[in-house]
Amino acid sequence: GVAVFGLVAIISSIFTTVIVDYGIGGMKITIAPWEIIAAILLTLILINKWTIGFLSRFNARTLCIFALVYGFFVSLTWILIANVDTMWDSRDLVDAAYLLNGTPTVNSASKWSSGGYIEHFPYQTPVVFLIFLCLKLTGSNYLVAYQIMNCLAVGVIMCTLVYISNHYFHNKRTTVISFLLTVMFLPIVFYSTFIYGDLIGFALL
Numbered sequence: 001g002v003a004v005f006g007l008v009a010i011i012s013s014i015f016t017t018v019i020v021d022y023g024i025g026g027m028k029i030t031i032a033p034w035e036i037i038a039a040i041l042l043t044l045i046l047i048n049k050w051t052i053g054f055l056s057r058f059n060a061r062t063l064c065i066f067a068l069v070y071g072f073f074v075s076l077t078w079i080l081i082a083n084v085d086t087m088w089d090s091r092d093l094v095d096a097a098y099l100l101n102g103t104p105t106v107n108s109a110s111k112w113s114s115g116g117y118i119e120h121f122p123y124q125t126p127v128v129f130l131i132f133l134c135l136k137l138t139g140s141n142y143l144v145a146y147q148i149m150n151c152l153a154v155g156v157i158m159c160t161l162v163y164i165s166n167h168y169f170h171n172k173r174t175t176v177i178s179f180l181l182t183v184m185f186l187p188i189v190f191y192s193t194f195i196y197g198d199l200i201g202f203a204l205l
Contacts, residue, residue, distance in 0.1 A: 013040050039186070047180055055176045060166035063179045064159045070183055071155035075192040079147040082193050086143070090195035092117045093124060097131035127197040143195065150192040153203035158182045160203075 013036065015029055055063070086094050092111055096118055099108035111117040118125060130149075134142035165178035191199060 013037070039184075043181075043184055046184070047177060051180065052173060052176050055179065056172050060162065060172075060175050063175065064162050064166075067162050067179060067182055068155040068159035071158035071189070072151050075151035075154040075189045076148065078189050079144070079151065079193050082190075084193045086195050093128050093131055093195060096124075096128045097135060100128070100132040101135045103135075124197070130197075130200075131195065146195050147193055150194070150199045153199040154188055154192055156203040157188065157199070 015031060016033075016036070017029055058066075092107075095105050095107045096111035098105050099112060113119075118128070131142065131146060134145040138145040161182045162175065162179045166175040169175070188199070
């Protein structure tokens with residue numbers, strides 16, 4: 001099982017799929033960007049005997065706290081650097097929230113209409129109300145307010161992963177490796193800019 005999992009991990013790290021034309025075209029398999037391959041090599045370099053030995057000096061509580069603080073501030077730095085706007089599903093949720101706020105956009109009404117976005121995806125309603133709350137409390141800064149909640153969620157998720165590893169395995173080496181893999185998992189940091197319910201939902205599990 002470990003050998004098969006390792007083989008799949010190697011193949012999926014070298015090759016990736018790219019959507020030719022979002023929502024229209026199919027997918028094609030290509031070699032992963034050099035940044036991804038470099039990140040994998042960096043991960044293998046960092047997870048070594050010296051690093052594990054150094055981090056083993058810290059107890060699980062300290063590693064959890066560091067993961068929490070690290071996750072929050074690295075994500076916060078990313079949202080300030082990226083400075084992205086909403087699009088696709090995030091835009092649909094924001095448009096729906098604007099209608100609740102009494103300041104509808106051109107597309108707001110269609111999100112709540114029969115056959116619209118909310119009817120198709122009713123489980124998104126709590127996210128719409130959360131965005132609406134951000135609009136009420138912070139006005140035009142609602143995106144940053146929501147993204148900061150995502151940053152906190154990233155920290156909580158990272159902290160929880162380290163805690164779970166320590167709780168179930170009771171092995172310092174396993175806890176340390178889990179900590180290293182968690183803090184080096186940058187996709188979850190990049191996702192902090194996305195106005196969606198995934199990160200907050202995972203943090204609340």
